[in-house]
Amino acid sequence: MTSTFLQFGCGNMGGAMLKGWLAGGLAPDTFTVVDPYLQVAPSGVRLLNAAPQGEGAFDVVLLGFKPQQLPEATAAIRPLVGQGTLLLSILAGVDLSTLRAAFPQARAIVRVMPNLAAALGKSPIALVGDADDAARRQTDDLMKPLGQAEWLADEGQMDLVTALAGSGPAFVYRFIDALAEGAAALGLPREQADRLALSMVEGSALLAAASEHSPGELARRVASPGGVTQVGIDVLDADSRLGRLMEDTLRGARDRSAEMTAQAKVRQ
Numbered sequence: 001m002t003s004t005f006l007q008f009g010c011g012n013m014g015g016a017m018l019k020g021w022l023a024g025g026l027a028p029d030t031f032t033v034v035d036p037y038l039q040v041a042p043s044g045v046r047l048l049n050a051a052p053q054g055e056g057a058f059d060v061v062l063l064g065f066k067p068q069q070l071p072e073a074t075a076a077i078r079p080l081v082g083q084g085t086l087l088l089s090i091l092a093g094v095d096l097s098t099l100r101a102a103f104p105q106a107r108a109i110v111r112v113m114p115n116l117a118a119a120l121g122k123s124p125i126a127l128v129g130d131a132d133d134a135a136r137r138q139t140d141d142l143m144k145p146l147g148q149a150e151w152l153a154d155e156g157q158m159d160l161v162t163a164l165a166g167s168g169p170a171f172v173y174r175f176i177d178a179l180a181e182g183a184a185a186l187g188l189p190r191e192q193a194d195r196l197a198l199s200m201v202e203g204s205a206l207l208a209a210a211s212e213h214s215p216g217e218l219a220r221r222v223a224s225p226g227g228v229t230q231v232g233i234d235v236l237d238a239d240s241r242l243g244r245l246m247e248d249t250l251r252g253a254r255d256r257s258a259e260m261t262a263q264a265k266v267r268q
Contacts (some may be wrong), residue, residue: 001058003030008051009219010035013090016119018042024121024145034059038044050076057082060142061106063099064202067091067260074102074107081106081240086135088112088142092162093260095154096130108135111158114167123147126161128154159261163253171249176201 003025007014010033014065020027020041028044034051041047061081065073070091081087087097090113099109110129117123125143127150129136136151143149152158175196183193208215223229236242 005031005060005062006052006058007031007033007062007064008035009062009064009066010038010041010063012116013114013118014062016063016116016123017062017090017114018045019119020121020123020146021117021142026145051080055080057085059084062090063087063089063091065091067094070094070098070102078103078105084108086131086138088139090114092166093257093263095158095261096128100130103107108132108138108139110135111155112139112143113158113162115166115169117169118146121145121147124165125149126152126158128152129160159257160250160254162257163250167253171246172201205210212229219226 007018010018014035018031018033019152021031022042022045029046031044032046032048032052033041034048036049038047047112047187056079057247058080061077062068063073063077081103083105085106087099087109089109092112092113096109096111099111101104106130106253108131110127110131113126114123118125123146124148127139127143129139129151131139139148152161172213179201180193180197183246184190184196188196208218211218213221219233223233
């Protein structure tokens with residue numbers, strides 16, 4: 001039996017997930033997207049500017065709007081979430097207890113933290129849920145077209161995973177930009193530096209993903225004692241500054257996620 005899928009919000013992240021699902025072979029006509037700002041949906045996908053009326057519950061409902069919109073959206077969504085509904089939420093900072101209070105009738109509720117690479121089927125995906133084994137298997141099947149899913153043992157880890165897997169792409173993009181900026185400062189034309197830095201990171205990531213070795217071990221294998229690469233690594237490693245920078249970066253993003261969780265509780 002084909003599941004009916006209702007998606008509230010189709011912005012950057014929701015749109016990436018929808019693109020990944022369709023590319024993975026899910027039937028477009030099983031999707032209904034509710035988004036008042038979206039002008040055109042992918043071919044075959046039903047697009048509405050408001051919640052459907054009188055249609056009963058859907059098999060899967062995805063919450064993909066801004067977290068602060070949950071209180072005002074709950075009343076319209078609640079009739080569409082029934083005892084057989086798997087509720088998926090990508091609302092940053094909105095915890096399971098808040099979602100369960102808003103949608104007590106849902107069969108299962110799962111928080112999902114992907115990133116934009118879901119459109120390519122290459123996203124890390126953190127999952128934590130109020131869900132039985134069957135709902136977890138259903139969720140795993142839905143995540144397969146989007147990337148690599150990981151269930152968290154503790155919802156308290158979600159803020160850190162949000163920083164690592166959700167915000168992480170922005171940190172990587174900034175690192176690529178900094179590499180090109182450094183090369184340009186040393187004399188390479190900026191456009192050429194951009195192309196070389198991007199190509200290098202793309203190839204390195206693909207090799208790391210395919211390798212049996214950890215990234216740390218790969219770095220060691222690339223570098224030769226006293227060689228060009230080792231000198232650069234020594235600069236990065238001096239006083240553990242790269243590790244401390246990454247720790248501080250993740251801490252800041254994690255703490256902001258925790259603040260948003262607290263704010264979401266207050267709004268409820």
